[in-house]
Amino acid sequence: MAPDPFQDKFAQWSALVGGLAHELKNPLSTMNLNLQLLREDWAEERGPLGHRSIRKIDVMLQESERLEQMLSDFLRLTSPAPLDLKSVDPSNLIEDVFGFMNSELLKNNINVEMQLDRNLDPILADENLLRQALLNLVKNAIDAIGDNHGSISVFTREVEDAIHIEIIDTGCGMSDETLEQIFTYYFSTKSTGTGLGLPMVQRLAVQHGGEIRCESSLGRGTKFTLVLPRNGSNSE
Ligand SMILES: Nc1ncnc2c1ncn2[C@@H]1O[C@H](COP(=O)(O)OP(=O)(O)OP(=O)(O)O)[C@@H](O)[C@H]1O
Ligand SMILES: [Mg+2]
Structure with a gap:
């Protein structure tokens, strides 16, 4: 060719x-x-x-x-490095991430509700990348809530051969126009945002053979669903 x-x-x-x-x-x-x-x-x-x-x-x-x-x-x-796939307990990792963000969550008076399926088997994933992706999603949720005393809910569930991690916030939500652009490199509506957070999350999802979904309603909130196959199959 x-x-x-x-x-x-x-x-x-x-x-x-x-x-x-x-x-x-x-x-x-x-x-x-x-x-x-x-x-x-x-x-x-x-x-x-x-x-x-x-x-x-x-x-x-x-x-x-x-x-x-x-x-x-x-x-x-x-120049993404090859994935370092290990057995990862999703519930532990999620608790770790929220623990790390605890002072920020407290400072912003954000209520966190976790409903983690304790029967989930570990998944094969790059733990550091997944931690970074979850941090990006939680930081975005905190930014979206701002000073408005909202809440963040986290759910995990198993759907066929994948796990779904849902992060739902009661923040500012997004217009359809914003929603269309959130995975574009450098797209940001924040004065100090780089606009690389969500493209990184999407890249991680695709590298693991999964996907990231988003539903949002302006003024009401946003739900991100990270879908990861349990075996971390690398589609790249
Ligand atoms: N939970 C959310 N609620 C409302 N808007 C959001 C949410 N998450 C992302 N967005 C919108 O998507 C845009 C892109 O998000 P992304 O994480 O890629 O970049 P950023 O947060 O602006 O900057 P950074 O690179 O520092 O993460 C944000 O600027 C914001 O407009
Ligand atoms: Mg961000």
């Missing part, structure tokens, strides 16, 4: 941009490390100048961490 010139160009482009993203990570982590050291130095200065400087350093630290996260997400999407 003749080589596809578009595929060829796309591969070259990905390699180039992926390489650049990779190169950016080193100077960025050096900057980050030095900012942390600078922060320690200024922490000894008790006067107003010390306070003002620490505040500015914190802003720079926050932004450099955001850039690091963005580059890591980007690299994960453009």
